[in-house]
Amino acid sequence: MSTLVDTRRVHVRDLRVRYAPGEPFVLDGVDLDLHDGETVALLGASGSGKSTLMKALTGFAPISSGEAHVGAHDLTRLRAKQLREVRSQIGQVFQQYNLIGRLSVLTNVLTGTLYNAGPVNLLGTFSSADRRRALELLDRVGIAHKADEQARTLSGGQQQRVAIARALMQNPRLILADEPVASLDPRMSHTVLSLLQSIARDEGIPVLVSLHVLPLALAHSDRIVGLRHGSVVVAGRTSELDTDALAPVYDALGDEEDA
Numbered sequence: 001m002s003t004l005v006d007t008r009r010v011h012v013r014d015l016r017v018r019y020a021p022g023e024p025f026v027l028d029g030v031d032l033d034l035h036d037g038e039t040v041a042l043l044g045a046s047g048s049g050k051s052t053l054m055k056a057l058t059g060f061a062p063i064s065s066g067e068a069h070v071g072a073h074d075l076t077r078l079r080a081k082q083l084r085e086v087r088s089q090i091g092q093v094f095q096q097y098n099l100i101g102r103l104s105v106l107t108n109v110l111t112g113t114l115y116n117a118g119p120v121n122l123l124g125t126f127s128s129a130d131r132r133r134a135l136e137l138l139d140r141v142g143i144a145h146k147a148d149e150q151a152r153t154l155s156g157g158q159q160q161r162v163a164i165a166r167a168l169m170q171n172p173r174l175i176l177a178d179e180p181v182a183s184l185d186p187r188m189s190h191t192v193l194s195l196l197q198s199i200a201r202d203e204g205i206p207v208l209v210s211l212h213v214l215p216l217a218l219a220h221s222d223r224i225v226g227l228r229h230g231s232v233v234v235a236g237r238t239s240e241l242d243t244d245a246l247a248p249v250y251d252a253l254g255d256e257e258d259a
């Protein structure tokens with residue numbers, strides 16, 4: 001074993017994914033590295049493969065060829081037990097929040113522990129230490145005062161922050177956020193994305209966040225990866241990119257459906 005500290009949490013090379021034999025590849029030769037502490041924005045038109053790339057990292061999309069590692073796990077040869085383990089280490093945030101609306105905000109955050117616990121009775125089984133931690137995390141995302149409210153009574157921005165607290169409850173080694181601000185107004189989009197970026201830095205884990213709005217990607221990421229038709233067409237440090245450099249991704253807007 002090398003004694004060098006490898007901050008690379010995710011390592012993907014020449015990844016090819018298709019959903020059925022004989023169909024075109026949805027991801028066709030994708031390279032991706034995610035380092036601890038950094039936020040990487042994933043850009044691409046609808047259908048370019050952003051969600052599929054995230055699904056490949058959680059074992060929900062079939063890998064045809066290439067390399068894909070999350071930590072020590074080789075995603076191309078996982079058994080069921082290892083797959084559960086790798087999924088438990090990945091916090092996921094979705095456009096539609098995926099909270100349980102009739103449960104309290106606090107209980108929703110506590111469900112994040114279930115990934116580690118395996119199947120347990122959902123209600124009434126959480127330890128007081130877990131409850132304290134869930135409250136701390138709600139405080140961190142700025143909505144501790146909503147802990148006892150039903151999740152469905154919160155605004156979209158508040159619900160997304162609950163979802164982020166729930167992901168943190170897993171003690172994730174990686175966060176995948178698939179269009180987490182697509183349903184939020186511009187101000188709340190900035191709030192949620194700067195929260196994700198500060199989590200990446202503070203926790204020392206990578207955050208991969210797919211976005212449709214280029215200025216948001218330029219404002220809230222350390223690196224940008226742009227997909228077009230399942231291939232990486234732009235990759236670089238955000239500080240070295242501008243809208244012109246991202247044009248290959250822009251140009252793709254609207255034409256994926258015809259591909």
Ligand SMILES: Nc1ncnc2c1ncn2[C@@H]1O[C@H](COP(=O)(O)OP(=O)(O)OP(=O)(O)O)[C@@H](O)[C@H]1O
Nearest residue numbers: 019020026044045046047048049050051052053179
């Ligand atoms: N479960 C599936 N079975 C078959 N094809 C799929 C499946 N999921 C996605 N696809 C196809 O894979 C391609 C990429 O889809 P994907 O959802 O990864 O795109 P995306 O970049 O996330 O798009 P969007 O911005 O609309 O969310 C599309 O052509 C889509 O139709």
Ligand SMILES: [Mg+2]
Nearest residue numbers: 050051052178
């Ligand atoms: Mg998608």
